[in-house]
Structure formats: C-alpha cells, structure tokens
Amino acid sequence: MYTNQYFFCPYPMNQDAYLSFNSSWRNITQKFASFSGTVTMIEDFYTGQNDSSMGCYKFMSLENVDMGIANFIISPETYFVNHAVIELGDKVTGFYDANAPIPLIYPPQYRAIVMSKNTESENVTVDYFNSELISSDGNLKLNIAPSTEVILTNDQIFNRYPGNRNLIVVYGSTTFSIPAQTTPYKIIVLC
Template sequence: MYNKQFFSCPYYRNQAAYPFFNAQWRANAQKFAAVSGTVTRIEDFNLGQDGASAGCYKLMSLESKDVGPVNFVISTETYFVDHKVVDVGDEVTGFYDANAPAILIYPPQYPAIVIAKDTEYEKVAVDYFDNQLISSDGNLKLNIAPSTEIILTNDQPFNRYPGNRNLIVVYGPTTKSIPAQTTPYKIIVLC
C-alpha cells in the first residue's frame, strides 16, 4: 500500500538549516535562459476581454536554429536593450526566467524579461553576478572601467556596486581565460 523506498517529510523543514529553501536566496539566484533567432511575426496579444490591455502586449515569434519556433510575450515591463525597435526579419535574443512555470504548448511561449537586438560587435548577457562580478554559471567575469556606464532600467545612474544582483551586461571582446573576462560597455541593473 505504501511505498517505503523513499523517505519524505513534507510538513516541516527548518528553513535556516537548508539555504536552498530560503526565499531570499531564491530571489538572488534567478536563472535566465536565452533563445536567439530571427523575428518572423509580431502581433497584438490580448490577455483579457475587457479591452483595457488592448495593444499593450505583443506576441513576438522567433525562428531559432537551435530550438525551432519560440514565442515571446512582450509586456510593458520587458526591457529592450538600448531601447531599439525590433521589426520582422531582425536577429534578436530573448531572455526569460528559466525557473518560472511555462505553459505546455507548441511552439513554447515565454514572458520576455529582456530583448536584445543582435549586433556584430556587441554581446548581451543577462545573469546574476556575485560580489566578484562573476556570472552564476562561472563563465563570465566583469572588470568595471571608468568608462563603463552603470544604469537602472529607467536610464538613471546607479551609484552603488553592481555585485550580488541580476544584471544586463552589454560587452564586446573577452579574454580566452576561464572565466572569460571583459570590460563591459554598459551594465543595466535589474532592481
């Protein structure tokens, strides 16, 4: 009647003893995933029948070489890097919360957090960077220069140290070290 192979105690857990249950740790360790591709369609996306949000949300369809077709829901909170307007035919990268629940449909559909128009000379990373400005996967280290612009999503200056935060990083060349190091052109702090 009962499966005694696996022990579980769903009722009580001392959260202080298990940091992976700590809500603050989870908030800081948000994981971002990215999909790059060509924009094939942009259309209005209606959330309700009341009409109050009509035109405020868009559905952006991408054709990715890696994962096939993907849809992004663009909201008023979606940040477009450098505030660039995206059109059908543009190469873009969309970033979304990898820990958020997703509806099981084909093609997959994600709420976009950041959209970056791909360029030849700039790369964009969206990730949590620790107090030494190393990304959560350990593949990128940021070296801040006096010329590095550090701003908020509303383009206002950010006057604190950007470590231990979720960041949008616009950068160019990197070293071939592990982790790769770069001096970013711009850092946008996601507060």
C-alpha cells in the same frame, strides 16, 4: 507487502552539510535563459483584460535553425536593450525567467524580461552576478572601468556597486580565460 518500506542509508548523514549543499546549489542555478532567432511575426496579444491594455502587449515569434520556434509575450515591463525597435527579419535574443512556469505547448511561449537586437559588435547577457561580479554559471567575470556606464532600466545612474544583483550586461570581446573576463560597455541593473 511493500507499504512500509523506507530508504535506508548505511552511512551517517550530516544533515547540516546536506542543507548547506542544497542551498549553495540553489544559489548557483541560473535564473535566466535565452532563445535567439529571427523575428518571423509580431502582432498584438490579447490579455483578456479591459480595452485599456489593448495594444500594450505584443506576441513575437522567433525562429532558429537549430532549436525551432519560440514565442515571446512582450509586456510594457519588458526591457529592450539600447531601446531598439524590433522589426520582422531582425535577429534578436529574448531572455526569460528559467524558473517561471510555462504552458506545455509547442512552440514554447515565454514572458520576455529582456529583448536584445543581435549585432556583431556587442554581446548581451542577463544573469545574476555575485560580489566578485562573476555570473551564476561561472563563465563570465566583469571588470568595471571608469568608462563603463552603470544605469537602471529607466536610464538613471546607479551609484552603488552592482555586485550581488541581476544585471543586463552589454560588452564586446572577452578573454580566453576561465572564467572569460570582459570590460562591459554598459551594465543595466534590474532592481
């Protein structure tokens, strides 16, 4: 009885506009997500590979009063902002790929892309910034000054315009405008 039912739209549908909407929606979706908390555990993570990788991967557990617990897998590719050494009791923020599949376990477990030690004088965000240096969620606009350090993850100078890229941005205060504007101390380009 219900086997041959199809969705019917009584209004003409412009397929080009629909595809344009879908592609623009995908462009503004945030790729990175974060979790902030206090480090409660750091230990070696066994990857199941040969003995040469033993000790190269870490398992870090963060606890947050509001959101509970989250675990991060730290690999040799994980970037630590300011090359900070993280210890038990430090307040940190872990950034991960929001589009990556995660195991359905509690507490959640993420592969860390960037880790940052939280300080009162610096803010850190990881996001895609467009050609006008506005973040993918439209909440932050970067104003580059001559004093802004623009580098790669290996600390080499990046001598191109950093727009239309995934960036790690280290900055201080922001304006109260929409989007908030800031002049970053440092921009690390994720190539």
